[in-house]
Amino acid sequence: MKLEKFRTHFPSLRREIHGRPIVYLDGPAGTQVPNQVMDSMSSYYKYSNANTHGYFAASQETDRLLEAVRGKVAAFLGAESPSCISFGQNMTTLNFSLSKALARSMQPGDEILITQLDHESNRGPWITLEEQGIIVKEVNLLAAGVLDYEDLKNKITSRTKLICIGYASNIFGTVNNIALVRSLTMETGIKLLVDAVHYVPHMSIDVSALECDFLLCSAYKFYGPHVGILYVKPGLLDTLATDRLRTQDxxxxxxxxxxxLNHAAIAGVGAAIEFIAQFGRGDDLRTKLIDAMKNLHQHEMKLVTQLYHGIKEIRGSQIYGPKIDSVRRAPTLAFTLQGKTPQQVCYELAKKAIYAWDGHFYAIRATEILGLLEGGGVTRMGVVGYNTEDEISYTLKALHEIG
Ligand SMILES: Cc1ncc(COP(=O)(O)O)c(C=O)c1O
Structure with missing residues (x-):
């Protein structure tokens, strides 16, 4: 992958703080945005700003835009058709809408499985259903930062209606075994919902191969604007009792x-997908995207491996989650340094123009289970396409000075 070319698309990468170029290792909280995404949003407002389903040009352009972007997202996720793709404010809001709709098809005593590893956005919407007599059970998290699949298996009963699980952990980088979970539930009618917010920016996805019923992601994690995306298996959304107006389709x-909807931001989602696709080869959008994601993943894993080994060398450091050479790994590291709180580490890093986050990142249950919450959680660094080897070396030097 021509990294220099990748980086030149991002104006924010040229910004300096304290006389130094910024090192953005805060990707898991949201990536920087390339020019073509911003241009597409600005162009929407300049020329096509209107509401949908009118007879005049701007309205018809808006209809065509939304349809086209649904098609691009379908190609990005491997979805059967553009009509499987719904948009919303963000992943959390879509998941709350979905939980409300699914609850209407459940009875008191029905069960939902969530996990201790998931972001609260894939726990909270389901936990609220306990108010309606629905039983919500948690799949245990092991000390290694991976889920206990034996426990998951044991918690499935004849009353289980839904399993809600993340594809990749936004704190430890753990990639969960969705194929295993699907195989356990295949003949049972149990619905499978996958939070792919942290997975989608790093690896290509194929929803039809996963055979999940629902999958959610968020465009601001993959170089786009703040838009939530929901995939629903063909035919399923039409059967759900969603909250909606009588005037709504x-x-x-x-x-x-x-x-x-936020039409301009949705234009940006389409542009973000086109942006990624240009770093892959192929005859159609899907093939280009798969190739581009492979290239990005290779680059990201190379850098995060350098970061992992460098952090390990710091005396008293501890890295959480699967080993870096695990096949089930996203390029995101959670660690602590002896004698410093994660807050102190991030404060010191910020002085050196390195952007990283401290805390629990809404994966609060996982930090509770691993006993990390009281100490302020962890420091998290995530590698994305625009990071470089030099940035990692500079960050490691800074961490050695802090640690
Ligand atoms: C794994 C994961 N799931 C869900 C979310 C929530 O996404 P949104 O901000 O679009 O609601 C996040 C956000 O950080 C996340 O990392």
Whole structure:
């Protein structure tokens, strides 16, 4: 991958703080945005700003834009058709809408499985259903930062209706075994919901091969603007009792899209997918995207491996989650340094123009289980496409000075 070319698309990478170029290792909280995404949003406002379903040009352009972007997202996720793709404010809001709709098809005593590793956005919406008598069970997290699949298996009962699980952990970088979970539930009618927010920026995805019923992601994690994305298996959304107005189109994908969408941001989602695709080869958008994601992943894993080994050398450091050469790994590291709180580490890093986050990152249950919460959680660094080897070396030097 021509990294220099990748980086030149991002104006924010040229910004300096304290006389130094910024090192953005805060990707898991949101990536920087390339020019073509910003241009597409600005162009929407300049020329096509209107509401949908009118007879005049801007409205018809808006209709075509939304349809086209649904198609691009479908190619990105391997979805069967653009009508499987709904948009919303963010992943959390879409998941709350979904939980409300699914609850209407459940009875008191029905069960939902969530995990101790997941971000709260894939726990909270389901935990609230306990108010309606639905039983929510947690799959245990092991000290190694991976889920206990034996426990998951044991917690499935004849009353289990839904399993909600993340594809990749936004704190430890653990990639969960979704194929195993699907194989355990295949003949049972149990629905499978996958939070792919942290997976999608790093690896290509194929929703039809995963055979999940629902999958959610968020464009601001993959070089796009703040838009939530929901994939629903063909035919399923039409059967759900979603909150909606009588004036709203009841068919998929509109059935869960309340109010006016953020059209300009959705234009940006399409541009983000086109941006990624240009770093891959192939005859169609999907093939280019798969190739581009492979290139990005290779680059990211190379850098995060350098970071991992460098941090390990710091006396008293501890890295959480699977080993870096595990096949089930995203390029995200959580660690602590002896004698410093994660907050102190990030404060010192910020002085050196290195952007990193401290805390629990809403994966609060995982930090509770591993006994990390009281000490302020962990320091998290995530590698994405625009990071470089020099940035990692500079960060390691800074960490050695802090540690
Ligand atoms: C793994 C994971 N799931 C869900 C979310 C929530 O996404 P959103 O901000 O779009 O609601 C995040 C955000 O950080 C995340 O990392």
């Amino acid at each position: 009841p068919a998929a994908p509109f059935r869960i899209e309340t109010g006016t």
